[in-house]
Amino acid sequence: MTKIAEVKMLVETGKAKKIGACVQEALDEGVKASDILEAMIDSMGVVGDKFSAGDIFVPEMLIAAKAMSKGVEVLKPMLAGDGSTSLGTCIIGTVAGDLHDIGKNLVAMMIESSGFDLVDLGVDVPAQRFVDAVNENKNVVLVACSGLLTTTMPALKEAVQTIKAALPEMKVIVGGAPVTPEYAAEIGADGYAPDAGSAGVKAKELVS
Ligand code: B12
Known part of the structure; x- marks a missing residue:
């Protein structure tokens, strides 16, 4: 073998x-x-x-x-890259009700290696917690939300809409197996990527 x-x-x-x-x-x-x-x-x-x-x-x-x-x-x-440059801070987490974190962790690693500082909120993150984390951390330029279940897609929507209501200028990127570019646009996210590699590229694009 x-x-x-x-x-x-x-x-x-x-x-x-x-x-x-x-x-x-x-x-x-x-x-x-x-x-x-x-x-x-x-x-x-x-x-x-x-x-x-x-x-x-x-x-x-x-x-x-x-x-x-x-x-x-x-x-x-x-x-992962050497993380020597910083494009700003990215907050990442898996949305409420969802415990999947392997994809989120890979995305976190690639976003970090694209030059962001990273704050990882873990899994099962309530919508408001993303907003609080933006306010508690310095120089946050991007929020990344992961959702792996069709049953947590509404939680993804709630997360994006809560962030956008509180912080209209904040860039939000979403992803996860059931998420499509169309769904991402429909719920008001600024960006979507299908995998960790392209998440790093898209994250950079969104803040430049
Ligand atoms: C491992 C696993 C689990 C583990 C998770 C452990 C962990 N620490 O993550 C455990 C056992 C906890 C679990 C539980 C459940 N699971 Co599960 N799980 C999986 C499994 C087998 C693999 C997921 C995975 O890690 N994939 C590998 C990673 C690398 O891929 P990924 O997550 O898709 O991430 C990539 C992209 O989606 C994208 N991405 C991900 N997040 C983000 C975020 C951003 C911002 C961006 C840009 C991109 C991005 O980039 C990633 C990297 O390339 C999948 C099957 C599958 N094919 O995915 C089922 C699966 C997701 N699970 C499923 C189900 C049903 C469940 C349970 C409901 C089962 C149950 N009856 O209890 C529970 C739900 C628990 C909960 N509340 O979350 C279903 C979901 C069906 C659906 N359509 O909703 C799946 C598809 C299995 C199936 N075929 O039925 N699960």
Whole structure:
């Protein structure tokens, strides 16, 4: 089995203890960090499909997520930039009712590496908390909201509308698997990106 296939298998079977070493071995063999990340994201798709099909349940999704996070920890130094410049502060969080954070964490990493200072509010963030965080932190230029469930898309809308009502000039970027560019525009967000790499690029575009 190739190292990358092994990494995928370790994510799908949720082997958090073994994955760090395996990711490191893949890197040592010359596999690119971005290819390893892509393979792990693919694996989370496989996990989601198995969940939809009723072959696995929430605990298995959770251990797969833990394994993915451990793998990302090893890749982080290769994927993130040096953060030496600052375009301002970005507040990020997953909206109320939603506990998914892997995608949000990857987006946070790429926005940070695009030159922003980052304040991560975590998951299940009430709309007003985004506004409070803008007021509590210095030089906030962007708020990024993540939503992974169709049932939390209304919470995404509430977050954007609460931010815009309190802070009309603040730029807001949204994303997450069920979010489309059309939905982002409809709820009044300034930007949308489908993945972490393009989130970094879009974030920069929005504030320049
Ligand atoms: C892992 C996982 C979990 C874990 C989460 C652990 C964690 N720490 O994150 C746990 C077990 C907690 C979980 C719980 C649930 N989950 Co879940 N979960 C997943 C799974 C398998 C992977 C998600 C993931 O990490 N993907 C990998 C990352 C890298 O991708 P991503 O999140 O999409 O992020 C990328 C983009 O969307 C984008 N992006 C994300 N955020 C943002 C933000 C901005 C600003 C931008 C620009 C871009 C952006 O960039 C990211 C990086 O490239 C998905 C299946 C799937 N295919 O996604 C289901 C999935 C999302 N879950 C689902 C469900 C149903 C649930 C539960 C309701 C199950 C239950 N019955 O309890 C609960 C809900 C709990 C809650 N209240 O949130 C469904 C959602 C269906 C739907 N359409 O609403 C999915 C799709 C599974 C399925 N096929 O049915 N889950």
